[in-house]
Amino acid sequence: MRKLGLVPTIQRLVVLEFLENNHTHPTAEEVYQGVRNQFPSLAKATVYNVLDALKKAGGIQELTIAREAARYDYNPDPHPHFLCRICGNLYDVDLPCSIRPGDKIGGHLVEVAQVYLYGICAQCQKQSSLDKNESKTGPGRSSASTKRRNDAGAP
Amino acid sequence: MRKLGLVPTIQRLVVLEFLENNHTHPTAEEVYQGVRNQFPSLAKATVYNVLDALKKAGGIQELTIAREAARYDYNPDPHPHFLCRICGNLYDVDLPCSIRPGDKIGGHLVEVAQVYLYGICAQCQKQSSLDKNESKTGPGRSSASTKRRNDAGAP
DNA sequence: TCTAAGTCTATAATTATTCTAATATGAATA
DNA sequence: TATTCATATTAGAATAATTATAGACTTAGA
Known part of the structure; x- marks a missing residue:
């Protein structure tokens, strides 16, 4: 501290x-x-x-x-993040980033660079295909956790 | 439409x-x-x-x-953006992006990818060096436009 | 034209965040 | 240790972006 x-x-x-x-x-x-x-x-x-x-x-x-x-x-070090629009969970992602603080891009001095990805996380993809199979035999249930709001919005 | x-x-x-x-x-x-x-x-x-x-x-x-x-x-096509923390202006930036919708990263399905850059824009860098020279001879004035709030925050 | 579905308006409600003023705490000093 | 000063915390009010609601109004198609 x-x-x-x-x-x-x-x-x-x-x-x-x-x-x-x-x-x-x-x-x-x-x-x-x-x-x-x-x-x-x-x-x-x-x-x-x-x-x-x-x-x-x-x-x-x-x-x-x-x-x-x-x-x-x-973790204060810059790294990409992934937000699932189904469950709202936010994941760290491991990807090399081409932009570094101190770089100049189009004359603009970059101090911070953020990469935000939006989509469906691995777990929710799995869940959604399970739900599809379930619905052939019995009543389905929503695959979406309600931990956070459901439509965590991609911009 | x-x-x-x-x-x-x-x-x-x-x-x-x-x-x-x-x-x-x-x-x-x-x-x-x-x-x-x-x-x-x-x-x-x-x-x-x-x-x-x-x-x-x-x-x-x-x-x-x-x-x-x-x-x-x-422009609905994904492209990086740069936010100046001095003037608050938001600029389009031309950079190749390695991630495309449809890619899977760590099992997560990417639908949207955003790259956000934060720092000082070309114009405000120029202005700030002008201000420094000015201050040697006369009373300075703030280089920050007040068009938007002044401390457009980098995360 | 008539109707159903979808859209717009005005206003109220919600929610994340910031402000304010009083109080409390930590660090430096006598 | 007692004093002082700057900084941090608290509780509650204020602000501002966004969303919900309910009724009036358009639009598209029969």
Whole structure:
């Protein structure tokens, strides 16, 4: 925490630890809910403040992959992300990126580069083909988890 | 408009025409303001509906490059975008993209791929070096246009 | 023209995020 | 250790983008 140039308060440590243990790229709200159990006095504004401070210090990164809410990644190094429009899960993706901070493109100085992919994740593809087979014999059920909203929007 | 499978209402035509003539990637609010002059009865909800319909029909694309508001691009073909954190302008960028819709990455089916770049645009770099020289001789002035909010946030 | 389906308008509601002002805490100093 | 100052936290209100709702209005096709 000190390496980031931040005063190491208990709130910051708790939030950072939560992100360290939850690589699901939670929203600020999800961080707030997840941390409330072990730290009920934590205010939601503090979650926003802490996430912002950590982001600005380079300890985490913020993802604007979905319009509804920002998501936070414990890993501050740039790497592509994949958002499933069925289940809403957000995955890290391993791909080489041709653009680096410091590059100039069309005269514009690049400081941050984000690659966001949208589609159907491996698990939901599998589920959807299972559902199709099921529907030949019995009543089907939705393959979509309702963990997050259902139509996580591709732009 | 019919090619998109949409009922060609006057509202849809006016919004689409506005985007055709304004390649600045406006927000829904900016579309609304820009169209009000020639069509004062247009409701803001209609702007959202129309933009959503056009997006779903594949006539335009929605960009979630900034957390504050979605932006809309008359060109529905995927291509990288650059957001300047000084002036807030959003630029199209010409870069080959290695990922195509239909690709599978780590088992995930990619339908849409977005590349978002954040930094300082060519014009603002120039302006900032001008300001530095100015400040040696006289009182400086901010180089930042206030056209949009000033700290268009990189994630 | 008549009708059903789809669209538009105005307004209210929702939701993520930011602001504000008071309080509390951490770091530096006497 | 007591004091001080800057910074952080809290709770709640405020803001702003977006979505939902309900009724009026168009559009396309018979």
